[in-house]
Amino acid sequence: MVQLIFRRRNDRSFSIEKVFETVLPFLREQIEINIKEVPVRAGGLSSVWKNIRSLRSLKGDVYHVTGDIHYAVLGFPRRKTVLTIHDCVFMHQSSGLKRWILKKIWLDWPVNHARVITTISEKSKDEIISFTGCNPDKIKVIPNPVSAAFSPSPNNTERTQPVILFIGTKINKNLERAIDAMKGLAIQLWIVGQVTDQQRRALEDAKISWQSWVGVSEEKLVQLYQDCDILLFPSLYEGFGLPVLEAQRVGRAVITSNIMPMKEVAGKGACLVDPNNENDIREGLLKVIGDQQYRKSIIQEGLKNVIPFEAGTIAQQYRSVYAGLLQE
Incomplete structure (x- = not known):
């Protein structure tokens, strides 16, 4: 036993x-x-x-x-x-x-x-x-x-305001810098985690359309992945980076940090950005949103990458x- x-x-x-x-x-x-x-x-x-x-x-x-x-x-x-x-x-x-x-x-x-x-x-x-x-x-x-609850869910919708999913609000998740990177972009931001007063003010100052959820069930989390267009996960520190795999398994484009372990976990199935540079995060968002072929390619690589997990x-x-x- x-x-x-x-x-x-x-x-x-x-x-x-x-x-x-x-x-x-x-x-x-x-x-x-x-x-x-x-x-x-x-x-x-x-x-x-x-x-x-x-x-x-x-x-x-x-x-x-x-x-x-x-x-x-x-x-x-x-x-x-x-x-x-x-x-x-x-x-x-x-x-x-x-x-x-x-x-x-x-x-x-x-x-x-x-x-x-x-x-x-x-x-x-x-x-x-x-x-x-x-x-x-x-x-x-x-x-x-990665849980089998996260299964491929095709997303063929081209929205004028793509939905960006952001997992976590603690300091290492880098939400504040991500908010600066998204200023002026025509996007909707969905946040999983407790938004602080400071983060709330930053979102309002940046004029970003956003929603947040706290204490979500696995079923709700799966739904959020399925309903979003892009996972933005520019974390400064992780032991692993499971959201990268969850998004890949659902079939969503991933933007994540070009540091370990995120780049190790993501393989070829993500747009890698410098998490310490808001301009680089912004350029990654613009590339994934604006280049359909590139977006499709990292989604396909992500679906292959997740198999060993x-x-x-x-x-x-x-x-x-x-x-x-x-x-x-």
């Missing part, structure tokens, strides 16, 4: 756990899987200890911790543990004593304790090695899967990791 350990879920967000659950039906075709959620989602060191203590009675052949509770591997036998690290964003967003504590509890100790580390991109692997000194051979890159293929990679531990 594989014990799959998740953090306490938050139904208000489209979480890491929902992404990983995409592979569960395929894993369960050959392996017995039990899902365990830790009792506490967030808090201080007492919450960390409570979560670790709650896991010690679990029995299994393999223990796989995913989500942002890396420390949970400390509750299991070293030789039986798999730890999935999605990104190291917290190392870029903290400093001083807080950063030191986070590094020890979320990176150094878990990475040292786990038998196998998996991560979702080469960029994340490089960061784990850089921050911890981990042996590269201990880390396996297994990409995120299907859930069944990703599940087989995890099964191989589990099998390797069981054979030791």
